[in-house]
Amino acid sequence: MKSSKSYVEENKERFIEELVELLKIPSISADSAYKEDVIKTADAVKKSLAAAGCDVTEICDTPGYPVVYGEKIIDKNLPTVLVYGHYDVQPPDPINLWDSPPFEPVIKKTEIHPEGAIFARGACDDKGQMYMHVKALEYMVKNNDLPCNVKFMIEGEEEVGSENLAWFIERNHDKLANDVILISDTGMIAKDVPSITTGLRGLSYVEVEVTGPNRDLHSGLYGGAVANPINVLTKMIASLHDENNHITIPGFYDKVEELSKEERAKMAEAPFSLENYKKALDLNDVYGEEGYTTNERNSIRPTLDVNGIWGGYTGEGAKTVIASKAYAKISMRLVPNQDWKEITELFKTHFENIAPSGVTVKVNPHHGGQGYVTPIDGIEYQAASEAYKEVFGKEPIPQRSGGSIPIVSLFEKELKSKTILMGFGLDTDAIHSPNEHFGIWNYLKGIETIPFFYKHFTNLKS
Amino acid sequence: MKSSKSYVEENKERFIEELVELLKIPSISADSAYKEDVIKTADAVKKSLAAAGCDVTEICDTPGYPVVYGEKIIDKNLPTVLVYGHYDVQPPDPINLWDSPPFEPVIKKTEIHPEGAIFARGACDDKGQMYMHVKALEYMVKNNDLPCNVKFMIEGEEEVGSENLAWFIERNHDKLANDVILISDTGMIAKDVPSITTGLRGLSYVEVEVTGPNRDLHSGLYGGAVANPINVLTKMIASLHDENNHITIPGFYDKVEELSKEERAKMAEAPFSLENYKKALDLNDVYGEEGYTTNERNSIRPTLDVNGIWGGYTGEGAKTVIASKAYAKISMRLVPNQDWKEITELFKTHFENIAPSGVTVKVNPHHGGQGYVTPIDGIEYQAASEAYKEVFGKEPIPQRSGGSIPIVSLFEKELKSKTILMGFGLDTDAIHSPNEHFGIWNYLKGIETIPFFYKHFTNLKS
Secondary structure (H helix, E strand, C coil): CHHHHHHHHHHHHHHHHHHHHHHHHCCCCHHHHHHHHHHHHHHEEEEEHHHHHEEEEECCCCCCEEEEEEECCCCCCCEEEEEEECCCCHHHHHHHHCCCCCCEEEEECCCCCCCCCCECCCCCCCCHHHHHHHHHHHHHHHHHCCCCEEEEEEEEHHCCCCCCCHHHHHHHCCCCCEEEECCCCCCCEEEEEEEEEEEEEEEEHEEEEEEEEEEEEECCHHHCCCCCCCCHHHHHHHCCCCCCCCCCCCCCCCCCCCCHHHHHHHHHCCCCCCHHHHHHCCCHHHCCCCCHHHHHEEEEEEEEEEEEEEEEECCCCCCCCCCCCCCCCCCCEEEECHHHHHHHHHHHHHHHCCCCCCEEEEEEEEEEEEEEECCCCCCHHHHHHHHHHHHHHCEEEEEEECCCCCHHHHHHHHCCCCCCECCEHHHCCCCCCCEEEEHHHHHHHHHHHHHHHHHHHHHHCC | CCCHHHHHHHHHHHHHHHHHHCCCCCCEECCCHHHHHHHHHHHHHHHHHHHHCCCCEEEEECCCCCCCEEECCCCCCEEEEEEEEEECECCCCCCCCCCCCCCCCCEEEECCCCCEEEEECCCCCCCCHHHHHHHHHHHHCCCCCCCCCCEEEECCHHHHHHHHHHHHCCCCCCCCCCCCCCCCCCCCCCCCEEEEEEEEEEEEEEEEEEEECCCCEEEHCCCCCCHHHHHHHHHHHCCCCCCCCCEECCCCCCCCCCCCCCHHHHHHHCCCCCCHHHHCCCCCCCCCCCCCCCCCCCCCCCCEEEEEEEEEEECCCCCCCCCCEEEEEEEECCCCCCCHHHHHHHHHHHHHHHCCCCEEEEEEEEEEECCCCCCCHHHHHHHHHHHHHHHCCCCCCEEECHHHHCCCHHHHHHCCCCCECCCECHHHCCCCCCCCEEEEEHHHHHHHHHHHHHHHHHHHHH
16 A cells, blocks of 8 residues: 555645645635635635545535535444634735735745745645645545545634634534544644644634724814823723733633643743744844743733724824724733633723723624643544654654634534644744745645544544 | 905805815825825916916925915015915825715805805815915905015925925025015914914924834734734833823923913913813813813923824734734924924934834934914014904904914024914814815905905004
8 A cells, every 4th residue: 555655755746736726716704805715715625625535525605604514434433533624814914025926826945944835825824734634635545545434624714713613513513523623723843843732722802992082183283182092092002911011901810720830841841942033033032921931921821912003194194183093903812711702801891991081992802712722641642643753753742832723612512522733834834924835845744644643543543 | 445345245256166176186295196286286376376466476396395486566665474375285084084075175054154164175274274365365456455565485295394395495585585474374263252373382293113023923823922013012102191191201391381370371261161172072071181271281281192003904804913013103292492303302212212122113203393482562463463353343362272383483583574373264174184174254254354464564564
């Protein structure tokens, strides 16, 4: 039987071409202007699943964008792997910072990717990583190496909070029944340091609006005499962190899981160079919560970041105006045990409370999700660990990610199965940023590694 | 000889039509996309001066937009009035808040303007008020009622800081030689309360840029571990005011003129209803510097307002990003004795000093100007006072304006003559705001009143 390694070697050109085609479709779920492209991408994914060997493929409608479903059931008595991924992508702006158009993929060599990387929005998050699973299935089917049943659930709303995936899952428990959920939508520590993401942060995303006077005013005639919504908004946002960068929202930390000295010490063993980290971002210093390391700040600690702010005159030149309204988009990353709905309420109450009497404040919750932790003593983790060992020749390192896949905790609640996160991207892949890319080496390694997870999970499960 | 009152009555329809035509040209000096329209407006003003009776009219080139010059010299031994105004306008955005297109003037009745008001950008600031002087000249020439010489200097860069007017004045001392400078670019307290603006605030306008990481980052992977330029900018701006809304920039208040109890008591006599003020702006409370009244806050006290702020994702939906850069436009209104260049330096130094080490900060000064005070015992003030008495039947009230005409202090320095500010607009005219308008009653009253200033100034000067 042909090894996944040699099959990938023989077919890599085609694997790359197929991904490039998929990346050309601008499936931006956040912007309704791209509705048709999102739908078109769902169709392309469905076709690819059928071509890879799924016996059943469907476009499943939801109140929002459809879920692409596929399955290959070889024996009802064998375990079933459910692959989750998403075919939508983040908005590409700021466009002007891209070296090449975000939806015209180009392959370029980089210091970290001497074998070349594919530059395009969605290359890594998540079209590239999702497509690894489609090609891994193709290998297993074509080479009679599929040891169990497989199902695919590829959604189109992950970048806008998976608003309708819960709706879909609640209505399809039987269809989605599985023994483990397999996801590649996270990263690995380094090309020579395989890692398994054992923790995800939760998320609460809100939009705030501060209204002062009922119309824009001349800053000379009214300046200093009425509350300026922008000045007020900056004061309100600034007050959300204290001088030690602790978040000041009452009750925010009440349920935060405090890790033991031992756990923190184990985390600290992961290879990390603060110098390289700062160098990669052109920073002369890092910044964050007092008393925690950089790796702790972006994984085991909750955060509050403004993702966007706007108000008043932002055009060319000068306009001496006091705006009637100012806005901000704010997201909070949460750690296990923090409930996103509860945190959203705490934020709303606090933000409305700190508004001075000269303005009115509106808080509009966008979306959110719970954090998640994968137990490292379960067979899912063991199977993934064995798979990495076979391909990378070394034990993977468990790591907490700062990112969020809000839907993961729901999977466990609704489908009663654990999720395993086998990510092949790198922190430097610039996901959500201009010039997002995915290393060809990583892409192919992922396709090579995934079949081993199926093998070991089936063995451990039997 | 026909009175200005009866001439205005006979010609008012035409006076309104002519102004409406001028308002149709979008002379937005801040936005280079409107360059041709700004030039076109200058030509229209030149033609109107010739038609009104100027013997000489010129388009005077500068490094920026041209100055329109006109003159009628009837006797070198008689005094000369120099009329200053501007033909450029503020940008109209936010466009969506206009009830009618900003450059398609419409006449509508309002509670304050039962005779109707012209709604258009520039209706009051300053095309409408500038054009009162053109029509007043027409009256005086047609009715042999021009008692002295007159010169016009109408610029096209007032809304962007009169960047090249100093350049023009320095090179044209003789051409611009005059005995008094007459300006209508301010307001009056109320239709039945004529007032003369005796003070203007100075201005310093800057743009700031805060840069964190060298690219936009995923807020999950980096959130909490690097300085978020937007969060940092809000902290920096918030820190510019203390809990009493005093400005915290070291040295900012050093040269601020402190008014005596008596002066403040006299100011307090001007008719003012805080209830109506709040009602007009839909505010449940005013907001400002501790220890000063609303009228003091916006006239005799310096202020710092953010006029615009932007950074990160401001589009539809949600994007979990940490922006690489955040920006703000900030203006400071200054009182007499504060030097705008010195204040700009103080701001720059302070703002750079308070930046945390995780970011870099750039401060780009836009423009500025000094404040100004007109002595109320000079003949300019007396002449204006007499003119109002003849038309309104009552003594005008001297008032300090919160606004700035940065160039006024330069006039005195360069041309050695005093400036008199006869404004006919109302605070409610929404200048610099959506739905800017100018009362037809005010427009015609201005045309009627101006010739009396010429008469009394000439008498007092002789």
